[in-house]
Amino acid sequence: IVGSFRPEDVAIGRANEAHPLTPVIAELQRVHGDISVLVGATDERSFVDLLIDSEANSLDEEFREELYSHTHGHALFTVELLRTLQERGVLIQKKPGGWTVEDELDWSTLPAKVEGVIAARIERLSANLRELLTIAAVEGADFTAEVLSRVRDRQTREVIKDLSRGLEKQHRLVTARGIRTLAKRRLSHYGFSHVLFQHYIYNGLDEVEKAHLHEDVGTVLEALYGDEASEIAPQLARHFEEAGLIDKAVDYLGRAADGARDVCAFREAESHNRRALALLESLPPSDERVAVKIERLQTLAVNLTNSRGWADPEVGKLSLELRDLCGQAGETGPLFWALWLAASHHGNRGEMRPIMPLLDEILDTAEASQDTFLRVSAHLAQLYRIFAGDPGRARDHLEMGLKLLDPASTILFRAVIGADPRATLFQWMSFALLQLGYRDQSFDVAHQAVALADETSHPFAMAFTRGILAINTALHDPEAALKLAEECLDISVESGFDELRMYATTAQAWAAAALGNPQPNEQVIAWMESAHFKLPLTWCLSVRCRFLIAAGKPEEASSEIARVLDLIDANEQRDIESMVQRLAGDAALVDSELEAEEAYCRAIEVARGQQAKLLELDAATALARLWHNQGRTTEARELLQPVYSWFTEGLDSRPLIEAKELLAQLEG
DSSP, X not given: OOOOOXXXXXXXXXXXXXXXXXXXXXXXHHHHOOOOOOOSOOSSSHHHHHHHTTSOBOOOHHHHHHHHHHHTTOHHHHHHHHHHHHHTTSEEEETTTEEEEOSOOOOSSOXXXXXXXXXXXXXXXXXXXXXXXXXXXXXXXXXXXXXXHXXXXXXXXXXXXXXXXXXXXXXXXXXXXXXXXXXXXXXXXXXXXXXXXXXXXXXXXXXXXXXXXXXXXXXXXXXXXXXXXXXXXXXXXXXXXHTTOHHHHHHHHHHHHHHHHHTTOHHHHHHXXXXXXXXXXXXXXXXXXXXHHHHHHHHHHHHHHHHTOTTOHHHHHHHHHHHHHHHHHTOHHHHHHHHHHHHHHHHHTTOOTXXXXXXXXXXXXXXXXXXXXXXXXXXXXXXXXXHTTOHHHHHHHHHHHHHHOOHHHHHHHHHHHSSOHHHHHHHHHHHHHHHHTOHHHHHHHHHHHHHHHHHHTOHHHHHHHHHHHHHHHTTTOHHHHHHHHHHHHHHHHHHTOHHHHHHHHHHHHHHHHHTTOOOOOHHHHHHHHHSSOOTTHHHHHHHHHHHHHHTXXXXXXXXXXXXXXXXXXXXXXXXXXXXXXXXXXXXXTTTOHHHHXXXXXXXXXXXXXXXXXXXXXXXXXXXXXXXXXXXXXHHHHHHHHHHHHHOOSOTTSHHHHHHHHHHHHHHO
16 A cells, blocks of 8 residues: 655644544554655755756756755656746757856746745644744844744743644644753754745745844844854844844944854855945945955955965955055054055065065064064065075074064964964075075974974965975975875965965975976966966076076076076076076076076175075075186085085085085095
8 A cells, every 4th residue: 555645734634623544644653663765855965966866967066966955856846846946938949958057047936836835834723823934034044032932022932832733733834953051051953844935934024124134033032142253243244234233234244244254164264244335335434434344455465365375366456455545544553454465465475575675664563553463474574585585584583583482472373374373484594594594494484484384274374384394405405395285286286375385396396306206287387377476486596597407408598597587587486596597597597607607606796795695505506516626626525615614503404415525525
């Protein structure tokens, strides 16, 4: 025997009496056990996929998931909604691909047949139950009994009885989701048994009803959650926006953005910030509006730097807008961050020329404020002096930042920047120390940076510190560099940090070159040349130069080296200028030892001007080897010996081992 029935019809009964099927079903279950099969819906998406694929189509995963989220696999709802989209011309048939999305999807309008089915279900309800469902629909697909009770001014237990017994067990329109304890309060959560029930009821309200009910629901939720209201900031923002309370909506959008940022959901944070900024434009001009706009622009900029990178053009535009607003408002703190943002933007684009005046202004602004947090951040910003060819001054500022750091500014730095300040200062200090010739100190602070970043469990900080350490160690401990680069890549790919991937691939290329296998990553170079993030571009191009020299193509190498030197001069990014001049000498060596000697001398001069002892050693070793081959042994020894003798650490690194071996030959 196979029979079919609608459980909600049986549950309602007839003429205030039990439905005739009720004792029959009970008897069958007593004898045979649970023999019912619910065919109205499925928890799987298989029906949706089977229905779509019954005809040729090019409907993607996003469309299928969206259709399922609106129908939950309910056969009638799925068929009718798909048919309605076809009838409206949103889905059209194209050859040879079949059905495809042609117009913007609007999931809010229900098919007539679906509306009819739902309307029949709702019309069976008493006025009291319909009123409860109306408030519930305003709260959302999931709702709270305590909210309904306060808005309706009824006892919570009475509302729960109506929800659980009437609307769930009898009419099967809602489902109990569970209990949540919040501080000293218990919240009873329910949800519509199908999202289309919520859509139907909500769409039946006019704009005035919606506005007032959203205000009521938002106000009650705010009171229920109290100090923990930020947990539901996105929901509160929606309710107050729909209620026309823009100030409160902007406030909660800001909280939602900050909460998303704290868990590295940068794109979600970006969306909340953009919505807050859009709503702000509808408010009348005021000092308060300007202050809130500055705050939201700052946080939006942080979101963008994490999701798209510091070099993104919009980051530059935001820095200009912030500087203009801060100038109008006379706000020192926000002005500082606008300057800081501009410096980081240019720095990540490899544009050192406009940075120098910004770095001085950043220091002056921070010192004038006497704010420890701003002063620490100002000294951190001086890291770009490394890339401008002044690692010594950069090191001094980074050390000062560490000395100034206190617990309060550490907490604030983590909240604003989203990283540990000591880890950030250490990672860049390691960069400066290595260029200055302090290999062991460099590695020590770099490892401290990684450990501190790991303690925060912050993906961006964990990837960034590994990427910097990988570059630092590439020419000295290439095996370790490759491991660090791989870890950086894994985190960056998983979290979508495209710019940090470039640090990792650059380190891999340098490490391969140190192992005698220079292989330029042409895909990465092409990406950098077409993208905005160009800070590591000259580093990658230097690997290409090494490759061309090793491949016996000195003319091509010289041409590429000339191009790199032009980039260095144009952007004033001089951190590897000495290295490139040394490569120019290697390329010239095949045809002209005189030109090679001149290039090596330029490399030494540049390195000495920057106090870049490792680069000076590298160039001096190359020139000493050339002179040795020419029989100018004494000159070679007198050049190389004092440079090598300066070093007191890192003696087991590849450059120092090579220099020591050459000195032994010169002594012989």
